[in-house]
Amino acid sequence: MRILLVEDSPRLQRSVGAALRKASYAVDIAGDGEEGLWMAQSEDYDAIVLDLMLPKLDGLSVLERLRQRGHQTHVLILTAKDTVDDRVRGLQTGADDYLVKPFALEELLARVQALIRRSHRQKSPRVQVGHVEVDTSARTAAIAGETVNLTPREYALLEYLARHRGEVLSRTEIERHIYDDAADLMSNVVDSAICALRRKIDLRGRPSLIQTRRGMGYVLQAGEP
Amino acid sequence: MSIHKRLLCGLLVGLLMLFAVSGGLLYFYVRTVLTRQFDAALAAKAHAVCSLIKQSDGGVELDFSAESIPEFGPTGRFDFFQIWRENGTVLQRSPSLGRNDLPRRTDVGDGPAFGNILLADGRPGRSIELRVVPIADEDEREDGERSRAKAARAGARSVRVVVAQDRSDLHRTLALLLSAMLSAAAVMVLGTAAVVAFTVRRGLRPLGRVAREAATIDAKSLGFRFSTDAMPGELKPICLRLNDSLERLEAAFARERRFTADVAHELRTPIAELRCLAEVALKWQGDPETAAAYFQDAQEIAQQMETVVTTLLALARCQSGSLELSRQAVDLSDAVQEAWRGCKDRAASRNLAVSFDVAVPLVVETDRTMLLSVLGNLLSNAVEYASRGGAIVCRAESCGRGVRLTVTNDNDSLALDDLSHLFEAFWRKDPARTDSSHSGLGLTLAAAYADVLGAKIEATMPSPKALSITVDLPLAPQSAPVE
Numbered sequence: 001m002r003i004l005l006v007e008d009s010p011r012l013q014r015s016v017g018a019a020l021r022k023a024s025y026a027v028d029i030a031g032d033g034e035e036g037l038w039m040a041q042s043e044d045y046d047a048i049v050l051d052l053m054l055p056k057l058d059g060l061s062v063l064e065r066l067r068q069r070g071h072q073t074h075v076l077i078l079t080a081k082d083t084v085d086d087r088v089r090g091l092q093t094g095a096d097d098y099l100v101k102p103f104a105l106e107e108l109l110a111r112v113q114a115l116i117r118r119s120h121r122q123k124s125p126r127v128q129v130g131h132v133e134v135d136t137s138a139r140t141a142a143i144a145g146e147t148v149n150l151t152p153r154e155y156a157l158l159e160y161l162a163r164h165r166g167e168v169l170s171r172t173e174i175e176r177h178i179y180d181d182a183a184d185l186m187s188n189v190v191d192s193a194i195c196a197l198r199r200k201i202d203l204r205g206r207p208s209l210i211q212t213r214r215g216m217g218y219v220l221q222a223g224e225p
Numbered sequence: 226m227s228i229h230k231r232l233l234c235g236l237l238v239g240l241l242m243l244f245a246v247s248g249g250l251l252y253f254y255v256r257t258v259l260t261r262q263f264d265a266a267l268a269a270k271a272h273a274v275c276s277l278i279k280q281s282d283g284g285v286e287l288d289f290s291a292e293s294i295p296e297f298g299p300t301g302r303f304d305f306f307q308i309w310r311e312n313g314t315v316l317q318r319s320p321s322l323g324r325n326d327l328p329r330r331t332d333v334g335d336g337p338a339f340g341n342i343l344l345a346d347g348r349p350g351r352s353i354e355l356r357v358v359p360i361a362d363e364d365e366r367e368d369g370e371r372s373r374a375k376a377a378r379a380g381a382r383s384v385r386v387v388v389a390q391d392r393s394d395l396h397r398t399l400a401l402l403l404s405a406m407l408s409a410a411a412v413m414v415l416g417t418a419a420v421v422a423f424t425v426r427r428g429l430r431p432l433g434r435v436a437r438e439a440a441t442i443d444a445k446s447l448g449f450r451f452s453t454d455a456m457p458g459e460l461k462p463i464c465l466r467l468n469d470s471l472e473r474l475e476a477a478f479a480r481e482r483r484f485t486a487d488v489a490h491e492l493r494t495p496i497a498e499l500r501c502l503a504e505v506a507l508k509w510q511g512d513p514e515t516a517a518a519y520f521q522d523a524q525e526i527a528q529q530m531e532t533v534v535t536t537l538l539a540l541a542r543c544q545s546g547s548l549e550l551s552r553q554a555v556d557l558s559d560a561v562q563e564a565w566r567g568c569k570d571r572a573a574s575r576n577l578a579v580s581f582d583v584a585v586p587l588v589v590e591t592d593r594t595m596l597l598s599v600l601g602n603l604l605s606n607a608v609e610y611a612s613r614g615g616a617i618v619c620r621a622e623s624c625g626r627g628v629r630l631t632v633t634n635d636n637d638s639l640a641l642d643d644l645s646h647l648f649e650a651f652w653r654k655d656p657a658r659t660d661s662s663h664s665g666l667g668l669t670l671a672a673a674y675a676d677v678l679g680a681k682i683e684a685t686m687p688s689p690k691a692l693s694i695t696v697d698l699p700l701a702p703q704s705a706p707v708e
Contacts, residue, residue, distance in 0.1 A: 009494065014518070019504075019509075059394060082493075103501070104504070106504075
């Protein structure tokens with residue numbers, strides 16, 4: 001899951017960015033409105049966390065232009081503006097959620113998660129694929145009720161595949177949604193991550209849940225009986 | 226005592242007194258007129274009786290017959306006369322008097338004298354008493370008065386005549402008049418009370434309405450204004466003044482609310498930063514390097530908040546007038562250099578060219594700390610908002626009876642309209658610039674301190690790309706004698 005954080009305070013960039021990354025999202029950060037708009041248009045994000053008081057171009061204008069140009073990405077406004085008018089204007093401009101600073105970190109993470117769920121049209125935080133159950137709120141995977149020990153990045157990969165189960169996802173798509181710009185991407189980073197994940201979730205003697213489609217990518221789906 | 230009661234009492238008492246006096250005067254006038262008419266009729270009767278008294282040989286006699294004047298006859302019940310000789314013996318009584326006497330008065334000279342008497346049967350009467358000198362029979366054809374005078378000169382004997390009449394009718398008429406007037410007065414009193422009460426209540430209604438409306442005004446309804454369209458002329462100026470006061474009060478409240486909201490907003494961002502980084506640090510502990518970075522952030526946030534709070538406190542002290550000045554001779558050149566020290570590094574990092582043009586020596590008597598704060602804020606504002614790589618000029622010169630200090634910096638973002646906001650708390654050209662160490666209070670505090678120091682502070686734009694802030698400092702406190 002890739003998230004864009006548009007925030008001008010360097011300190012909030014650092015802490016919120018770190019929190020989102022720790023929650024196994026890939027995070028891109030923009031420091032002003034223009035940069036934020038440009039990034040939001042050039043990349044397919046799962047969600048955008050947007051401040052309103054931004055240098056160069058304010059958050060509401062960013063949102064307005066995104067919506068005018070047909071971008072459907074879910075946007076959470078994170079701002080110190082707390083009046084009812086501000087909230088109403090934000091939501092009417094096309095925001096999907098509104099959180100006032102100061103905020104509880106857990107709440108921000110939960111709201112971001114809810115936004116992503118909504119963007120994949122899921123109400124339940126649990127996704128069942130074959131014998132694996134992915135709990136997107138606890139950020140865990142379980143096989144037959146027993147939790148599988150996954151690294152944050154492995155979990156992120158599994159969640160991304162699970163949300164798009166049955167769809168073939170290219171290596172580039174997977175890369176974009178799982179890894180930060182900052183991460184140094186080697187050409188086989190996705191392949192090795194898939195390999196590691198397979199080892200942890202596949203059952204012995206049964207075909208793998210993650211199937212390789214040559215020249216196209218990977219797909220997660222329950223194997224044929 | 227309410228205006229309502231005061232008006233009611235005043236009007237009622239005044240009107241009642243007026244009624245009482247005019248009623249009394251009217252009664253006495255009518256009584257006098259009626260009594261005079263009664264007396265005139267009585268005098269005519271007395272004259273008729275007197276004309277019957279004749280001087281005869283050896284005495285006086287009365288030529289009276291009940292047929293000629295029947296009211297004095299034995300059947301008459303209202304008119305009486307009695308005539309006495311000089312020696313006090315009764316010459317004659319009217320037949321209507323029977324054997325009774327009419328009262329005589331002793332203090333009467335030749336008369337005629339009128340008086341109220343009590344008749345023998347207890348009825349009220351009125352009498353006329355006079356002394357008459359009867360004329361002789363032969364003089365009868367002569368003029369009465371002249372012949373009587375002649376008779377008196379001749380030593381003729383005189384008689385005393387009292388004619389009386391029952392005045393029960395007059396008495397009754399007057400009593401009737403009195404009771405009619407009293408009843409009219411009672412009706413008038415009640416009517417007046419009702420009319421006065423109604424009029425006063427009606428007249429004071431607008432006042433009551435204003436009072437009721439005023440009672441509903443509180444801090445939440447300061448937008449209320451009294452409607453002065455249908456207001457009486459006396460209340461209009463009061464309501465206009467009240468409306469003025471309400472307007473000023475509303476503006477002050479709005480300013481206060483805006484300021485409080487601004488303060489809350491200014492503090493909200495650093496608190497959000499602090500809370501977020503603390504929660505991140507708590508949730509994912511373990512990395513000492515990250516933790517150190519978080520502590521660094523926390524310290525910076527605390528300093529930023531401290532600056533805001535300290536500045537707000539200083540502003541509050543300026544506004545409350547509780548600041549105490551310690552005046553001393555301050556050399557401006559030293560002060561400028563000292564204030565500049567705090568901005569030096571930032572100016573270097575922004576690649577600014579700075580020049581000072583301070584006349585030497587230039588000494589003012591003022592509060593050093595406050596002057597340094599004013600200078601520091603002006604310079605740091607110039608450093609922060611000058612265009613990158615631009616120039617700052619700081620000039621101090623003697624100007625009339627004071628010193629003019631000017632800080633000019635290149636600026637490409639401000640417009641002329643912005644100058645009026647420059648000294649407002651938390652005003653920034655770009656509202657998003659909340660991250661810097663600038664609280665948006667520096668120029669506000671500089672203006673407040675300048676005011677306390679008796680200086681005039683003003684922002685101008687000498688050219689469209691430059692901002693100049695001028696402070697006119699008095700050489701010495703204005704109350705002290707200036708050489």
